[in-house]
Amino acid sequence: MGDNVRQASRSFDSRMRHSNQAYLQGGAPHDAHPPICRRIGFVLLEHFSMMAFTGAVDALVTANLVSRQPLYRFETYSLEGATVRSDLGINISVDAELPALDAKDLDILIICGGFRSNLEPRRPVVDKLREVARRQAILGSLWNGSYLLAHAGLLDGYTCTVHPDSRAGLEELRPQVRLLPNPFVIDRDRISSAGANSALGMMLAVIRHHHGDEMVRGIEEILACDRTLDDLPDSPMPTLVDDPTFPDALQTILQLMKNNIEEPLSIEELALRARISRRRIDRLFQRHLDTTPSRYYLETRLTRARRLLQQTNEPITSIAIACGFTSAPHFSRCYREFFGVSPSQVSARHRRG
Structure with missing residues (x-):
């Protein structure tokens, strides 16, 4: 299959961009202005859930990595003192007292609570939370942090969630709050997560609201290594745009592309195997992926090559062949056109560690 690199605009233009965004050199052509860097504060209660806290922070830090420009900065606060003890018994230094x-x-x-956290706030804490609310900042909670917001009357008329162990007490304390048994809830300018595992999901939903699906897909691909073996060098290429709403014919073509990286099929061969016309393939890719089949196939192979360069010590020539390129010089030209750096530069960085 011919590789029409001249189609490239030094950037991935299909939905595969999310897989490569952190590795593209320079900003995207349409990034005329730097993105807003949002400031997020975490109030750590004594015995706060370390897993919930790190899950939320991990989403923010990874968003910055994918963006290559700071989208979020976070600070930590205690109710009192320079350190706070987590539920794991680990003391965490904070930036300041609330x-x-x-x-x-x-x-x-965001108020980060935990199974053993004290949920009876002192007056200065309530006053500070109300001040933050008056400034129209978003207020959030992890685990049972909703309790403190409810104490301050800042959840009246809102829906939220809380850890099941704190549910009955919160219902009794503030019947004006509508509690849902959901992992996380976003209601206007209030966000809440009921446990450790849902904290990440809540923050991804916030990031999606700020920066869209493409950014979240990029974050999920980096953080999902414990759910898939797709990123291992000897595994098949992941289907980066799996979507059950895609027509069966398109899903068949995507699967054929994924399974034929080393020896790419021509578009005519893909059409023959999928039993559809070349013209229909073009229409499917344009409608559902906003790109051409040739372009998408090339992006798939270059994404695979980028992973192999970063994760193995194989020679560039071997990687080029494994990703369906006829020669190392041809591969290098394609790679530089899309990523802005040569394969040898990526490989050298990998070897230096």
Whole structure:
């Protein structure tokens, strides 16, 4: 299959961009202005859930990595003192005590509770939470942090969620709050997560609202290594755009492409195997992926090559052949056209560690 690199605009233009966004050199052509960097504060209660906290922070940090420009900065606060003990018995140093928080340009404040956290806030804490609310920042909670927001009357008329162990107490404390048994809930400018595992999902939903599906797909691919073996060098190429709503014919073509990386099929061969016309393939890719089949296939192979360069010590010539390129020089030209760096530069960085 011919590789029409001249179609490239030094950037991935199909939905596969999310898989490569962190590795593209320079900003996207349409990024005329730097993105807004949102400020997020985490209030760590004594015995807070370390897993919930790190899940939420991991989403933010990974968003910055995928973007290559800072989208989020976070700060940590205690109710009192320079350190807070987590539920794992690990002391975490914080940036400041909550009463000292300057809420002037704060975008989100999240209360991170835990199974043994004290949920009876003192007056200065309630006053600070109300001040943050008056400045129209988003207020959120992890585990049972909703309890403190409810104490301050900041969840009246909202829906939220809380850890099941705190549900009965919150219902009794504040019947004006509508509790849902969901893993996480987003209701206007209130966000809440009921446990450790759902904290990541909640933050991904927030990031999706700010930056769209493409950004979240990029984050999920980096963080999903414990759910799939697709990223291992000797495994098949992952289907980066799996979508059950795609027509069967398109899913068949995508599967054929995924299974034929080393010896790419021509578009005519793909059409023959899928028993559809070449013209219909073109229409399917344009309608559902906003690209051409040749372009998508090339992007698939280059994405595979990027992974092999980063994860193995194989020679560039071997990687080129494994990804269906007829020669190392041809592969290098294609790779540089899309990523802005040569395969040898990527390989050298990998070997230096």
